[in-house]
Amino acid sequence: MPEDPLSTFRGARVLITGGLGFIGSNLARALSGAGARVHLVDCLVPSHGGSLFNIEGLTDHVDVTLRDLRDGDVITDLLRAAQFVFNLAGQRSHWDSMTDPQMDLDINCSAQLHLLENIRRTNPRVKVVFASTRQVYGIPKYLPVDEDHPTRPVDINGIHKVASECYHSLYARVHGLPCTILRLTNTIGPRMRIKDARQTFAGLWTRQAIEGQPFEIWGGTQVRDFNFVDDVVDALLRAAVSELSRGKIYNLGAAPTTLLELADIVRDITGCDYVVKAFPEARKPTDIGDYYANFNRIRVDLGWEPRTSLREAIMRTIEYYKKHLHRYV
């Protein structure tokens, strides 16, 4: 594993599905800066957080194809040319998955199956890194949660993420595709969705704190782990260039923190106070309680660990949105 995994990508052809979204656009920025030939695929589903503004200043350096992977074999030529596929396309809202399960099924399962079938037929040697989620675990049976923890998701989104993970494992084992799965935890940073709490409550907090409107905490003692998006990008890159990662599943993670601790940092930085409210009854059946990951496997195999402190992550996030708030609300 090279100390800087980015150096591997000079001149490499890279395809990013969901490339106009939060993590995809940050990844595109890093790869383009390193001299990769980056191609983004996105279908800009309204309310999913993807936007052309996410690649502002980058449009001369990356290619963009607007296609919907649900439509089947729509990017065959792009797949054939690629050396790396970062598969970040997906629906992330747990709540939306409960109100429209068929939509979640189409995006997180049907589109993923189309993509993998297409890769199997056209370019089965391309390295695939798939962004999954801690949501696959459901309610933790023990903490910290390692990759061998059973997967019993509590919402439709989690059920479909388990399925799409299993597709990747199956295509690796049965068809020889070199796939790696990362289970992301809460990711924060510039270009995350802040319009509402659909994807992450941290987005809404950021927006409200900048607008000077006291933000709401539901409960507050829940434990979570937060990764800054640059660290997630680093993990994706390391997974892509490693031979050791083939067919494997890795947790990301960070030092555990409570929502109240996070809120205090946001308040310190913005000067905006918060309000603590009871956790809503309607959300309880799909709540997972406390969560933080054991991410020892990726540390050992790929030399990854989070390098950005929570305070710095929030500072850089707030700084970005102070400048660009109007583009995200």
Next chain:
Amino acid sequence: MPEDPLSTFRGARVLITGGLGFIGSNLARALSGAGARVHLVDCLVPSHGGSLFNIEGLTDHVDVTLRDLRDGDVITDLLRAAQFVFNLAGQRSHWDSMTDPQMDLDINCSAQLHLLENIRRTNPRVKVVFASTRQVYGIPKYLPVDEDHPTRPVDINGIHKVASECYHSLYARVHGLPCTILRLTNTIGPRMRIKDARQTFAGLWTRQAIEGQPFEIWGGTQVRDFNFVDDVVDALLRAAVSELSRGKIYNLGAAPTTLLELADIVRDITGCDYVVKAFPEARKPTDIGDYYANFNRIRVDLGWEPRTSLREAIMRTIEYYKKHLHRYV
């Protein structure tokens, strides 16, 4: 739990999805005989094994609606009227799921989500019994496999069965639907598909043995457990009438036996010999090795256990197909 669960169903309105299939039609026969008002829904997907011949002699006593659950809310009125739903619709072929994963997704996930959403909106108190499969476990980590064994399926069909199980658990937990999940193992008996080995090799063996054509065993030392269809029907009925079964998952099972032992019984009964062949390379990545279930939970909760010996099960199966072979090949 009444000694004979069938007595509960006199006059009850019962809906069976996949009602023209192997298990559905045997269940319909039992329920109709007990005085239930039985309504069968099926879409007769070619090659899935459903047929009107399966309910020969019963057509004056049960109602049949030919609808495809993939089309959405197509049986709302039937669901509203039902007191029990036996949800047996599905695609069962592991091999077909690997060659046409989208078809498997549509039938085993999309249709199931439509059905559960429809039940939630129209009749959330109806008792639902869902027929799942041992395939959700993948390669056993230990034997016998109990219900707490991790679910890591090795083929597309298993992945989608995990998802559809999870839907039922989620609709039970979040929306209060009284669902019970049975994980069936190898079921044999009259009205199973015998045309080829798509659904069960035991079907093809039966056909070939009756036709006097030596049947093929791949390997032979693999361990499996076989339930006669009448015992599976009994388990479905017990799950439906029990209050204790709400939200629970139960393995079915039987005494473990090797494929060679099964083949010897078929040979004894039919006089037709068999040929042992090596297990095909192409099937190895989706093979699960040995399997048999721990079915103690259903024994304790519902008083169920298999009552038909393997020899008797095969005798009754052979007897049926000797009479009706031409309707099944």
